[in-house]
Structures are given as structure tokens and as C-alpha cells.
Amino acid sequence: MPDEVTNMAGDNVQNARRTRRVGVMGGTFDPIHHGHLVAASEVAHLFHLDEVVFVPTGRPWQKDMSKVASAEHRYLMTVIATAENPQFRVSRMEIDREGPTYTIDTLREMRSEYGPGVSLFFITGADALGAILSWRNVDEMFDLAHFVGCNRPGHRLTDTGLPDGKVSLVEVPALAISSSECRERVRKGEPIWYLVPDGIVRYVNKTGLYLDDRMTGGGH
Numbered sequence: 001m002p003d004e005v006t007n008m009a010g011d012n013v014q015n016a017r018r019t020r021r022v023g024v025m026g027g028t029f030d031p032i033h034h035g036h037l038v039a040a041s042e043v044a045h046l047f048h049l050d051e052v053v054f055v056p057t058g059r060p061w062q063k064d065m066s067k068v069a070s071a072e073h074r075y076l077m078t079v080i081a082t083a084e085n086p087q088f089r090v091s092r093m094e095i096d097r098e099g100p101t102y103t104i105d106t107l108r109e110m111r112s113e114y115g116p117g118v119s120l121f122f123i124t125g126a127d128a129l130g131a132i133l134s135w136r137n138v139d140e141m142f143d144l145a146h147f148v149g150c151n152r153p154g155h156r157l158t159d160t161g162l163p164d165g166k167v168s169l170v171e172v173p174a175l176a177i178s179s180s181e182c183r184e185r186v187r188k189g190e191p192i193w194y195l196v197p198d199g200i201v202r203y204v205n206k207t208g209l210y211l212d213d214r215m216t217g218g219g220h
């Protein structure tokens, strides 16, 4: 094989090595459940991701913060739920940032953290993706990451109306689980075993989270 071709092949291998493929799974995670984990795992498989970073939101500006558990509770639950998977990690980026949480700031920060050799994949459920046009600086977001929308029972997007090539819709094993249903079940004294990882059941029992409408500190 001519030297030139060998070198080109070598360069391609090097480039392939340099490009890190990172999934970003943003969410309120109040609490994190198996629907989140299955979506992240399936997208990691389908898109050949090196890792998935879970990013609990600090102050989700489109939610009523007086009804959301504290950022530290949500962060700790996310760490517990992902601890056993070496491909998953959790970032404090959004909970440590002042002010309302915008995904655009997270994607900018991730890009500067990883440097130019990274491809970002923002993982979201079809419901969240359907509302994306209301997010801050939506056009710039599509320049910083590829968006992956997962089907979810009760939420299915076929035509996103979003820019071509910037969004993929994927089928993941459908789990009809939501954080709001988990909270409601705890409040009513119903079990959440197997809807969430075992460690989350224990954490919720230990802390008394979701037992009533008593708040645990708002977003922070």
C-alpha cells in the first residue's frame, strides 16, 4: 500500500479517536426513574456514544419551582441511579449555575469543557422535544448539539418541524413511567419498587421525599 494511503488511513483512525461522542441527558429527575435510564442507555447504543452525562436542572424556569425537590436531593438521586454504569456520569453544572437553567448555557459549557473534538447528542423525550421551540436561543442550540428525541407512551413525534439533519427520532423500549406518577404514588403510600432503581426507593423512604405537598427547599 502506498505510504500516502497508509498515512491517510492512520489520520482517519486518529481523527476517529479524537472525536468523543457524548450524550447529554438533561432533566429535572424528581425523581430519576427507569424511563430516563432506558432512554439514555438505548441512545448510547444507537449513536455509539462514549458516555452519557446526566445533567439535573438547577432552576427549571418552565416548571413551578415551589413544587420541585431541592437540587441536592435530585442530584444525589441521579448519582445513586447511575453509579453502577461506567458509561454514565452526572454533572453539577446546572445546579451550581446561578439563575434560571437554560440548555444553551449547558451546551456552551460542555463544548468548552471537552474542546473542539467532541460531538454532543442531547437526549430528550418526545414531550420535551415537542416544546423545544420555546427554549432559549433554540437556533444556536442546534449548532452545538444533535438532538435525539425518544418516543414515550402518550408522546410520539413523527414530524418535529425542526431543522433537517439536526434532530433524530428514535424508538426506545417504551416505559410508561413518569416522575410525577412516582411522586403521586409515594404520596398515596403506593410502592415505586421497579419503577425506579432500588437505591432511589431507599433514598425516598429515608428522606421522606414526596410524602405530602411539604416542600424540600425548592430548586436549591
Ligand SMILES: Nc1ncnc2c1ncn2[C@@H]1O[C@H](COP(=O)(O)OP(=O)(O)OP(=O)(O)O)[C@@H](O)[C@H]1O
Binding pocket: 026, 027, 028, 029, 030, 034, 035, 036, 039, 123, 124, 125, 126, 127, 128, 129, 150, 151, 152, 153, 175, 176, 177, 178, 179, 180, 181
Ligand atoms: N418514560 C420515559 N421515556 C422516555 N423519555 C422520558 C421518560 N420519562 C422522561 N423522559 C424524558 O427525560 C427528560 C427529563 O424528564 P423529567 O425529569 O422531566 O421526567 P418526567 O418523568 O417527564 O417528569 P414529570 O412527570 O415531573 O414531568 C425529558 O426529556 C423527558 O421527556
Ligand SMILES: O=C(O)c1ccc[n+]([C@@H]2O[C@H](COP(=O)([O-])O)[C@@H](O)[C@H]2O)c1
Binding pocket: 025, 026, 027, 028, 029, 055, 057, 060, 062, 063, 101, 102, 103, 104, 128, 134, 135, 136
Ligand atoms: O433551555 C431552555 O429554555 C429549556 C426549557 C425547558 C426545558 N429545558 C431542558 O429540557 C430538559 C428536560 O426538561 P424537563 O422540564 O422535562 O425536566 C432539561 O434539561 C431542561 O433544562 C430547557
